[in-house]
Amino acid sequence: MNHPVCIIDDDDDVREVMSFALEYEGIQSIPFASAMQAEAYLSNLTPEYLPSLIFVDFMMPEMDGMEFINLMREKYPDTLGKIPMVMSTARLAEDTDVMPAGVLKLEKPIDLDHFIKIAKEHYLPSVKHASVS
């Protein structure tokens, strides 16, 4: 089993098709409809079960992608804060020019090949598996 790739996006269809595309490439994923849900789930994982990579949408209600990334880095600096993050965005380039350090930007509409390439590059094989309920 492998460390999954997280997908956080409030658009149901986008989330579903991103997960499906990864699944088809043999990459396990965990989708979340909000940053709050993702934090609630991820913060309970022990380090050996942490995801390989997190895709998070920029524009979401309650907590946006930027807030989520900052929260992960401030609240969980040694665990979740160290996971590679990719922020997807449909906003105009100038709105998201200033990205947190080390965060990749994935422009919407998403190029599928590019998305899969990033996921493959970061997907970590492991013998342990985080159970998803």
Added chain:
Amino acid sequence: MKVSNKMNLPLDGLNLESLMETLFYREEFLSIASHELKTPLTSIKLQTQVFKRNSSYSKEKVDRLVDQIDTQSTRLIKIIDDMLDISRIRTGQLVMTKTKFNLSEVVEELLPAQIVSEIESNVLINGDRERIIQVMSVILNNAARYGRDLPIRVSLVQRKTKIIFSVQDQGYGISPEDQKRIFHRFQRAVPASEVSGIGLGLFIAREIVEAHNGKITVKSEIGQGSTFKINFKREESP
């Protein structure tokens, strides 16, 4: 001060501050509209790319992808229709095709089963059926969107001189300042990042209601929810 006026707009007396405000909201609108158009396009583009990458999916999966593309295309059309309506309103081309129809039946059809409603039967109105459905859908969708998933109450009653349609939610509520703004173009009571939509719905709704000599109003309190009310003048029974 004379401003270059190629469109012969009556600029004399226009307040520079309000002009700047209009320009600011137009810029904001373009930014929101581009995001809203890109959201369904993101889904459609991903789905078609998934198809292109591999064509040997199960029939169930193919059906699911096609359904999603269909839904997202409809969403895209709705956004474009709203933008076209704005253009029609601006150029005075929003034409109403009025017929006499049973408004009670229309409202009953629009309501999801779980909504508490008090709908007087056989309320007849002379109006543009599709446009009135559009108005009521905007009001009902807003109640669902901002209503914090709490029960919504809908009523349709007729009095001696008027027909009253009202939708009451128990959602976030709208501040007195925002209540003045929400019926204007490109305005909404919550930031764009909180809820999707391009902020044209209530502006278009107001234009349609007024084209029927009606009036749309809101009463609201922060944290207590909102009540949107539409009054149409009642015409003589057929």
